[in-house]
Amino acid sequence: MASHPTLQVIYDEHGALSAVLRSIGLLLSEHRRRGSLPDFTVLRAMLFYIDEFPERIHHTKESELLFPCIRARSAEAAEVLDRLDADHAHSALAVRELEHELLAVEMMHEGPDGAARRAHFEHAMDAYISGYLEHIRTEERVVLPLAEKVLTPADWAELDAAFMRNRDPLTHRAGDDAYRPLFKRILMTAAAPIGLGPAMEAMRGSYRARGTAAATHTRT
Numbered sequence: 682m683a684s685h686p687t688l689q690v691i692y693d694e695h696g697a698l699s700a701v702l703r704s705i706g707l708l709l710s711e712h713r714r715r716g717s718l719p720d721f722t723v724l725r726a727m728l729f730y731i732d733e734f735p736e737r738i739h740h741t742k743e744s745e746l747l748f749p750c751i752r753a754r755s756a757e758a759a760e761v762l763d764r765l766d767a768d769h770a771h772s773a774l775a776v777r778e779l780e781h782e783l784l785a786v787e788m789m790h791e792g793p794d795g796a797a798r799r800a801h802f803e804h805a806m807d808a809y810i811s812g813y814l815e816h817i818r819t820e821e822r823v824v825l826p827l828a829e830k831v832l833t834p835a836d837w838a839e840l841d842a843a844f845m846r847n848r849d850p851l852t853h854r855a856g857d858d859a860y861r862p863l864f865k866r867i868l869m870t871a872a873a874p875i876g877l878g879p880a881m882e883a884m885r886g887s888y889r890a891r892g893t894a895a896a897t898h899t900r901t
């Protein structure tokens with residue numbers, strides 16, 4: 682378990698997001714290899730999830746709460762934090778663009794530029810996935826250890842209260858009922874062995890190994 686609830690929430694949310702990103706990459710490369718069309722329903726559901734939670738809630742909590750707190754206590758990672766804030770602003774727009782491009786592939790794949798649209802979408806998706814996984818690695822290797830070093834108990838009390846609200850429902854069992862159908866769709870529609878199923882199984886295995894029902898953190 683992480684030393685503060687805020688850190689555990691961040692690790693858990695990174696774990697869920699990493700699993701979804703990797704599943705999208707595996708799904709696309711498997712269909713590319715087979716020369717078949719991917720399951721658009723599950724891809725749309727996974728991109729919608731990324732737009733709805735990591736982009737709107739996870740990033741907002743980092744950029745508006747955690748990063749300002751760290752900046753107030755130390756200038757050590759100022760440039761890294763600026764870069765991560767810029768990533769947050771950029772990737773919120775990028776995921777919207779990807780959602781549109783995916784829809785274009787689904788609607789237009791039989792047209793004369795269908796192959797080009799698909800190649801463009803897959804290239805942009807791969808860049809988004811690798812950029813995001815690198816972003817997560819930087820936060821876990823640089824930012825979170827610095828937070829542990831410089832934040833005060835009062836800082837943590839404030840952050841913990843905020844981070845325990847609006848948690849990503851993919852990371853804990855008491856999720857928001859409104860989103861249950863979305864997550865069921867993601868978990869059930871993705872075809873094994875390339876869907877989200879294996880990733881979630883791996884995460885469940887990591888819960889059991891750590892003896893907690895709530896944590897889904899899989900470090901990248």
Ligand SMILES: [Fe+2]
Nearest residue numbers: 740743765820
């Ligand atoms: Fe971030």
Ligand SMILES: [Fe+2]
Nearest residue numbers: 739743817820
């Ligand atoms: Fe993050």
